[in-house]
Amino acid sequence: GAVVSQHPSRVICKSGTSVKIECRSLDFQATTMFWYRQFPKQSLMLMATSNEGSKATYEQGVEKDKFLINHASLTLSTLTVTSAHPEDSSFYICSARDPKGVGGGQETQYFGPGTRLLVL
Amino acid sequence: AQSVAQPEDQVNVAEGNPLTVKCTYSVSGNPYLFWYVQYPNRGLQFLLKYITGDNLVKGSYGFEAEFNKSQTSFHLKKPSALVSDSALYFCAVSALGAGKSTFGDGTTLTVKP
Numbered sequence: 001g002a003v004v005s006q007h008p009s010r011v012i013c014k015s016g017t018s019v020k021i022e023c024r025s026l027d028f029q030a031t032t033m034f035w036y037r038q039f040p041k042q043s044l045m046l047m048a049t050s051n052e053g054s055k056a057t058y059e060q061g062v063e064k065d066k067f068l069i070n071h072a073s074l075t076l077s078t079l080t081v082t083s084a085h086p087e088d089s090s091f092y093i094c095s096a097r098d099p100k101g102v103g104g105g106q107e108t109q110y111f112g113p114g115t116r117l118l119v120l
Numbered sequence: 121a122q123s124v125a126q127p128e129d130q131v132n133v134a135e136g137n138p139l140t141v142k143c144t145y146s147v148s149g150n151p152y153l154f155w156y157v158q159y160p161n162r163g164l165q166f167l168l169k170y171i172t173g174d175n176l177v178k179g180s181y182g183f184e185a186e187f188n189k190s191q192t193s194f195h196l197k198k199p200s201a202l203v204s205d206s207a208l209y210f211c212a213v214s215a216l217g218a219g220k221s222t223f224g225d226g227t228t229l230t231v232k233p
Contacts (some may be wrong), residue, residue: 006163025158034220043210043225044164064197093163107152107171111163 001026004096006112013084014120021079021115023094029074030096034109035067038091050077084119091116122147124213126224133201133231141196143211153194154212154221155185164210170194173200181205201231 004027013019023033031052037046048069049057049081070079077096081088094112123146133139145151152171156164161203168179175187185196208228214221 002164029179041228044223045222047222049220052210091161098179107221108154108163108166108169109212111156114161116161 002096002098002108002110004030004094004110004112006094006115008115009113010048010116010118012118012120015085017084021081021092021094021117021119023077023079023096023112025075025096025098027108028096028100029099030077031074031099033071033077033094033096035069035077035079036093036095038093038114040091044093047079081117084120086115089117089119094119122151122213122215122222124211124222126209126211128227129225130228130230134228135203135231135233136200137204139198139201139229139231141209141211141229142186143194143196143224144192145194145211145213146192147213147215149215151194152214152221153185153187154214155179155183155194155196156210156212156223158208158226160207161180166214167196167209201229203231203233205229206231 005024007022033050035047038044046059047062050069050071052071058064071077090115093114094113125144152222154169155167157225158164168177170177178184183198208226211224212221
């Protein structure tokens with residue numbers, strides 16, 4: 001099945017620094033990737049939709065200057081948390097869709113393993 | 121607009137008993153429906169999906185789900201629960217061309233030995 005990786009799996013940083021999280025589709029080309037944030041024992045909150053070669057579409061309430069998304073290639077999207085603060089500590093998950101999936105398969109999202117961010 | 125409701129935050133089942141995790145949805149047009157499972161500190165794993173065809177969909181790890189159009193439901197089921205099935209389960213809906221899926225709030229399944 002389709003595989004999506006994330007790097008790093010865990011990161012601890014100081015307040016005020018920036019952190020970059022990578023999301024890669026390993027065995028398919030993903031024109032669309034999604035970035036989610038998940039708080040403990042809560043559902044996924046969609047932050048933004050990342051489209052290869054164009055600007056990301058952010059959900060209401062998500063600061064685009066705070067959470068920079070770049071989808072430079074069909075297999076890589078990055079999320080940069082700029083000037084991180086303790087309230088940015090969370091579990092960040094990316095997902096990707098395989099546009100060549102047939103019979104509605106292109107709607108299936110394949111998730112990365114997540115990145116645990118802790119800002120001190 | 122599309123939405124998903126998982127009415128139960130928690131489902132507790134004894135090992136060996138059948139389990140059901142409920143999901144209802146609202147979407148314009150024909151729905152694409154999904155179930156995902158999440159283990160602690162991990163990403164989501166795809167379990168199964170309904171796109172079209174048979175209302176009963178079989179997926180990974182012995183799970184199945186039944187699409188009921190009249191009740192707009194897509195409940196997840198398994199005939200005999202295992203302790204290892206204990207996890208957080210998410211239902212999701214998407215409409216063709218919607219661009220994104222909408223996830224329910226999740227249901228924590230606990231299977232006790």
